[in-house]
Amino acid sequence: MRNHLDLMTIQAEVLFVHDRNGRLIGINEPDRQPAPRLFWGQTRTGHVLRFQRDVPDHTIAEIQAIMNRDETPEKLSHVIRTFEKEQPINRIWMGPAYACLTGVTSPTGAILVTEQNQSALEAGFSRLLSELPFRKPCYMVTENDVAVSVCFCARSTDRAAEAGVETLEDYRGRGYAALTVSSWCRAIYESQRIPLYSTSWDNYASMSVAKRLNFTLYGTDISIY
Template sequence: MYDHLELMSMQAAVLYNHDHAGRITTINEPANGPAPRFFWGQTAAGRIVRFRSDMPERLVRDILQGMERGDSTERLATVIRMLDKDREVRGVWMGPAYAVHETDKAYMGAVLVTEDNQYCLEPGFPALLSELAFRGPCYMMTENNMAVSVCFSARSSDKAAEAGVETLEAYRGKGYAMHVTSSWAQAIRQSGRIPLYSTSWDNYSSLSIARRLRLHLYGTDISIR
């Protein structure tokens, strides 16, 4: 069992590629898009902070010093102000981070996507179908041989994987997301890795999945572009 700070460190490694100095470089996805300038993972046991590789050392030093003053709200405001002074802030993402410690046996009806049934993804999830080599394992719920809800590895490392969950709009509210997430998490644990799940505070459907599956909240992560 990992403590909260270890889980947050794993999440940072899952979300982003790092250089030899521990700076983040790109998003850990096939397209390798640019990483945010700043990542802050806060837990009850402490915090994990990552800066993008092109951040000036002076700014890094000032931000770290600013994070030692005030409460959490004041510290976040300080970080945003410093980053915006250096370069306009273009987005702030913030939300809870969970680990899936147990699988709810009541939600184990999803099907593993294989070469034999991957055609079910074509109508509703064509982009996922083209990325299966990087997104496995992938589980789906189907109706009439069409995938209507999926859970896949949005980002992965040798220690953990982050869930990506999508349900077609017409099929939401049926509990399908719980089935695919539970099945995916069980497969990740069987591979010897930790299944992680994170979302934003304003994604109420995703928060509902976490609540209904009784996921383990270990911290809050913030990324600023």
Template sequence: MHNPLALMNIQAEVLYVHNQSGRMTTINESTNQPAPRLFWGQTALGRIIRFRCDVPDRIVEDILHIMDQGDSTEQLVNVIRTLENDREIKSLWMGPAFTFHDTTEDYTDVTLVTEDNILCLEPGFPTLLMDVRHRGPCFMVTENNMAVSVCFSARSSDKAAEAGVETLKEYRGKGYALRVTSAWAQAIRRSGRIPLYSTSWDNYSSLSIARRLHLHQYGTDISVY
């Protein structure tokens, strides 16, 4: 297993597109939405800091200076204040970052999405249906030929992929999300890549999946827009 700092560096590269200077440009999706102004990945071995390409150099210098002073709580407060002095903050995302332990358990009710069964996504996940060819592998649990829970590659690179998990509201609490996520992680490992999973601290259902899968938390990441 990679060390936490290496995993956080890989995660940053999976989540965001970077230019030749190492600055973020867009999120790593076909929508090409802007990356956050700041990505901060904290691990027990250190941190990964990435800035969007339009953050002024003076702000970058001020924030890097802040990172060398005080504890993490004080640093975050001062980083937010510094970014606000340049431009209003639109949103802030914070949560744990996980990777998967090796697993060999197979679930017979989980199906890989293929050209033969892709239309099972249409009733409950029409947006995913339109983009699933760019988000493979995608696994689903179906009832009455309709996908009710799915796990797909929300963002990916040649080194790793980040899980995206969705379950229809009326089918939650049945363990379906755990099954599709486990199958997805096994497929990513078979492809020679690292399966990653991250969520926000207030997404309790997603945190429950991580806990039930016994995922390994390697750090915490913060994205400031």
């Protein structure tokens, strides 16, 4: 069983591409979007910090000092103020981080996307279809041979994979996301990797999927851009 700090370290490796010094150089996706200035993964047993490679060393030192001394609710605001000495912050993303740490029994209804049936993605998930080699395994729920909900590898390494979940608006609230996520987790688990699942604090539907599937909440991740 992995401890929470180990899981957060693995998540950082899955989410981002690092240089040889452990600095962030981009998002671990095909289009390699810019990395945040800071990834901060907080767990009950400690934190994981990853800085974008252009962040000045003196800023890193100041933030690390804040982390080591400051256990107050104002810690985040202190970090923000430190970054804003250099340039304004564009946005902040934060939310719970979960893992599926036991095998799951895949419920019926979700279908593995293959070369033979991938055309079902064309209508609602054309971008996913174009990126499918990077996103496998991918599971879908279909209606009338058209995909209406999908779960796929948003980002992955040989140790773990992060779930990406999308459901067409007209088909939300029917439990389809849980079907696809459960099937995807089983496939990742059977490939000897850890299925990871994260979302934002205001995405109640996504958090309800994690609760329904009994995922382990191992921390909170924060990305500051």
